[in-house]
Amino acid sequence: MRFLIVGAGAVGGYFGGRLSLKGEDVTFLVRPNRCKRLKEQGLHIQSKHGDIHTPVKVISTEDPAAEPYDVIILAVKAYHFSQAAQDIKRFVGDSTVILPLLNGYGHFLKLQQEFGKNRVLGGLCFIETTLDHDGTIIQTSGLHDVVFGEWDGSASARTDAILEHMSRAGFNVKLSGSIQRDVWHKYIFISSMSGITALMNAPIGPILANEHGRSVYRRLIAEIVRTAKLLDAPVKEDVAEITFKIAESLDFNMKSSMQRDIEKGLSIEADQLQGALISAIVENGGDLSEFPVLQTVYGRLKIYEQTSVLSRA
Incomplete structure (x- = not known):
């Protein structure tokens, strides 16, 4: 082969x-x-x-x-x-x-x-x-x-x-x-984990160890799961809890690839991950005001892109 x-x-x-x-x-x-x-x-x-x-x-x-x-x-x-x-x-x-x-x-x-x-x-x-x-x-x-x-x-x-x-x-x-379900579960996991680690500029462990970081992370996962369900994605009912438990099982110092790319001043997948979710909400008649953490994450990533481009110019 x-x-x-x-x-x-x-x-x-x-x-x-x-x-x-x-x-x-x-x-x-x-x-x-x-x-x-x-x-x-x-x-x-x-x-x-x-x-x-x-x-x-x-x-x-x-x-x-x-x-x-x-x-x-x-x-x-x-x-x-x-x-x-x-x-x-x-x-x-x-x-x-x-x-x-x-x-x-x-x-x-x-x-x-x-x-x-x-x-x-x-x-x-x-x-x-x-x-x-x-x-x-x-x-x-x-x-x-x-x-x-x-x-x-x-x-x-x-x-x-x-x-x-x-x-x-x-x-x-x-x-x-059930690969379509697996793909969506991974999408929920990676968009939430990359988003929270980039937003807080920290590995997953310190975020989960802080009560406020933990709370914001749960809210971000919940918003992304609501987006998936808005799109009739084939996800399990308890996918939010599954996602959070996976994060809890990770190494304390684990970073997302997006966070590592930000630390290096490289391009990131903001539009393909969080941005695609934002677009899907709008295209399907959702109210963006009901997704404040997701909007905050995407805003932080787009500002990074703008400032990193300016710094390289």
Whole structure:
């Protein structure tokens, strides 16, 4: 089975690197600068689950070569999604399946419209990773999980085959029969956790240890869950409590990737996460005044974007 990993950053580089080390046929599709560095220096991962330094197969997004792959794993930041969707077109063959590991929800519908529903699996991941200044992938918590499945929840030979190839690669992988629900639960978790850690500029532990931080976090989760239900998302009735308990189980010092990106002055997924929720509320006739914490989080993120752009200018 031939895998094309789109992006060799904190997510794609980690999972693709472990698949490659296992002996799977893995190629990374990356931007020219990243391509050059990987060809010269290989892929470096520092992880609680074991460090990796290995040569990998890479091709540049500017390389005109085109051939089909069995599985294309999209592992870019959500704000790079549109370009990535264009980049993979020349690698999609008759039997290619696309497995997105992006944050959010809307990209699944866009991929289905572009490539057909049958080509697109549902997928998500849980991992705390970041890129160091030299391109090394730093993985800092016990989480390194991939969950995927057919969008309609059915069983299939192709997902069984993908599971077999991804198993025993040094990370946790699970085949889901309710992937749409899982995607929405992850969306609720990541949009609330990234929002609260960015808003309070602190890891999850200190926020939960403070009664006021804990209260605001619960209110943010509740507002996001109300948004999901406004959209008739297939979520469990107790998803708010599930989300909060997951946060409580995390390492005290765990940060969201959004918070880490803010600390580095990088671009963030505000429009694709919290902004998409704000837009959905408006488009479905909701009253934004009933979502004050979500609005506060989104306002903080947009002000960061404005000021960070000005500081880089």
